[in-house]
Amino acid sequence: MIDQFGRNVDYMRVSVTDRCNLRCVYCMPAEGVASVPHEQILTFDEIARVCRVGAELGIRRIKLTGGEPLVRRGLPELVGMLKGITGIEQVTLTTNGTLLKEQINGLVSNGLDAVNISIDTLHPERYREITRGGSVEKALEGLDAAAAVPGLSVKVNCVPLKATGSNLTGSNGTEEDDEYIRLALLAKEGKADVRFIEMMPIGLGKHFAGRGGDEILGILEKVYGKAEPCTGRLGNGPAEYVQFPGFRRRIGFISAVSHQFCGRCNRVRLTSEGYLKPCLQYERGTDLKTLLRGGAGDPEIKAAMEKAFYEKPAHHQFGVNGQPGENSQGKSCAEETLETKEMSRIGG
Ligand code: SAM
Ligand code: SF4
Numbered sequence: 045m046i047d048q049f050g051r052n053v054d055y056m057r058v059s060v061t062d063r064c065n066l067r068c069v070y071c072m073p074a075e076g077v078a079s080v081p082h083e084q085i086l087t088f089d090e091i092a093r094v095c096r097v098g099a100e101l102g103i104r105r106i107k108l109t110g111g112e113p114l115v116r117r118g119l120p121e122l123v124g125m126l127k128g129i130t131g132i133e134q135v136t137l138t139t140n141g142t143l144l145k146e147q148i149n150g151l152v153s154n155g156l157d158a159v160n161i162s163i164d165t166l167h168p169e170r171y172r173e174i175t176r177g178g179s180v181e182k183a184l185e186g187l188d189a190a191a192a193v194p195g196l197s198v199k200v201n202c203v204p205l206k207a208t209g210s211n212l213t214g215s216n217g218t219e220e221d222d223e224y225i226r227l228a229l230l231a232k233e234g235k236a237d238v239r240f241i242e243m244m245p246i247g248l249g250k251h252f253a254g255r256g257g258d259e260i261l262g263i264l265e266k267v268y269g270k271a272e273p274c275t276g277r278l279g280n281g282p283a284e285y286v287q288f289p290g291f292r293r294r295i296g297f298i299s300a301v302s303h304q305f306c307g308r309c310n311r312v313r314l315t316s317e318g319y320l321k322p323c324l325q326y327e328r329g330t331d332l333k334t335l336l337r338g339g340a341g342d343p344e345i346k347a348a349m350e351k352a353f354y355e356k357p358a359h360h361q362f363g364v365n366g367q368p369g370e371n372s373q374g375k376s377c378a379e380e381t382l383e384t385k386e387m388s389r390i391g392g
Contacts (some may be wrong), residue, residue, distance in 0.1 A: 045102040047356045054104045055281070055311040058091060060119065062316050064112040064356045066140050067176035068164075070203065070243065070252045074176060088118070088157065089276055090336050092125045099131035101353060102269045107136045107160075114143040117292040120150035124167070127155035138162065138201070142178060144186030148193060158197035159190050162183030162238070164205070189236045197237040199296070202227055203243055204255040221263045239283055241298045246324060251301050257297030264295065271295065273382050282294065282308070312353060320349060 046055055062080055063071060064175040086094070095106055106126055113119055119137075126135045134157045141161035151159075165171050171180035190198045204224060224240070243254025265271060271286035274294055282305040283296035299305075305392050313321040318333030330352040335345050 045149070045350065045353050047314070047354050049100075049307075049356070051308065051356065052102070052310055053312055053353045053356065055101050055107070056098050056103045056105075057107045057109050057112065057311060057313045058095065059109050059314065060083065060091070060113045060122065061111040061116045063115050064110060064140075065115055065142060066112065067179045068218065068352055069174055069176065070205070070249045071247065080317060084316075084333075085095050085316045086333060086336070088122045090318065090333070091122065091314070092129065093336065093342075094318070094320075094345070094349075095126050095132065096129050096333055097349055099129050099319045100346060103153075104131065105134040106132060107134070107138060110142070111139055113137060114139050114147055120147065120154045120156075123151055123156050124154035133160065136160070136197075139186070140175070141183040141190075142185030143182075145189040147160075148186070148189045152193050152196060156196070158199070158200045160201050160239075161187050161190065162201045163227070164185070166226050167223060170223070187230075187236065193327055199319065200227065200230055200236045200238045202238065202242045204260055205243065206253040206255050211293075218332040224260050224263055225267050228288075228291075229297055231293040231295055232268070232288070236298070237293045237296055239296035239298060242301050244300050246365045256302045257284075257299040258302070258319060261295075261297065265286070281311070309356070311324055312356065320352045322352050326357060328357075342353065 045053055049374070062085075064076075064078060066072070067074055067076060075251065090316070095103065108119065108122070108202065111117070114137075121384065123135050126132055135155060136158040137151065137156060138160040139162070141163065145161070163171075163180065164174050166180060166184075168180050171178060171183070183237075187198070187200065190196060226236055230236050240255075240257055240260045242256055243249050243252055261271065264363075267366060268288040268291070271288045274285040274287055275320050282300070283298045284303075285294040285296045287294055309323075311347075313324065314332070315321065315329075318331065319329045321329040330348050332345065335348060
């Protein structure tokens with residue numbers, strides 16, 4: 045459906061859990077987050093109901109996320125349920141990949157259309173450091189398993205970190221630039237599109253400096269030559285893609301901070317606790333769980349979702365290029381309460 049600023053909201057990111065088997069430094073505290081009791085998390089039937097009503101409002105693509113979605117038992121079954129909804133054209137997944145090898149067949153046989161795998165570095169020691177104990181070998185096994193499935197769209201997502209002071213998890217030297225040069229090889233070899241995502245000041249991300257897309261492009265062009273911009277719409281989201289000479293797949297950049305793309309934002313988010321969030325940065329949302337569990341009928345749920353979609357804020361205020369904008373209640377974005385939860389709780 046079209047929101048108050050003329051944007052077509054057709055994409056919903058659905059978090060299925062706030063739990064994760066990793067502890068990425070910019071996403072989760074070392075001790076993890078206090079897990080939400082199981083009964084507070086939406087059941088698969090409840091998620092499917094929200095998605096069915098969402099499809100009636102024009103949602104066409106669903107991305108399953110978390111936390112780590114693959115720690116939730118039975119995820120392939122949910123993929124099948126969502127693929128069976130009239131109007132839903134695509135169900136995709138974002139994962140750290142470490143549990144993917146074991147689950148890829150079940151996911152694909154239930155209709156999964158695409159998978160994004162988050163791998164910030166191929167260097168085993170640095171990966172362990174960033175994820176606080178994860179194994180890049182396991183993530184790469186997941187990537188290989190996904191890349192071997194004919195017709196499955198596979199992307200690798202990397203959030204480049206800048207080193208600051210004693211923080212060893214970032215990179216900013218020429219030696220470390222090698223990280224991104226090596227990751228880009230995955231695209232050269234044709235295993236996956238590789239996308240570099242700017243760190244957003246959300247949750248723990250506020251304490252880390254990222255490296256911008258323009259900077260990473262410069263690093264890659266020194267090695268791989270001049271990249272040509274890809275034109276036309278590619279994928280569901282805001283990534284800008286380029287093609288390097290001799291590469292079989294593309295390199296993408298998602299630069300929410302340095303190149304704000306709110307004017308064409310098409311997404312809303314459903315948290316694992318059933319909170320419908322129209323914008324990542326603001327706390328505001330609609331408590332669908334209370335409606336779902338309070339006996340509301342579909343028309344009531346639809347009306348609540350329609351209002352949330354319509355009132356999507358004009359833009360985030362991550363700091364650059366933000367223009368004042370208002371929602372339909374005449375409330376300026378600057379007056380919105382900012383989100384304080386970690387990314388794993390929001391559903392990144
Ligand atoms: N566990 C899954 C994964 O890692 O792909 C799904 C959830 S995770 C929150 C989704 C994506 O959000 C990951 O690619 C992660 O790197 C990214 N992310 C987390 N915090 C972020 C932040 N502050 N800024 C930008 N991206 C962030
Ligand atoms: Fe887990 Fe993904 Fe957050 Fe890393 S980015 S801690 S894998 S939810």
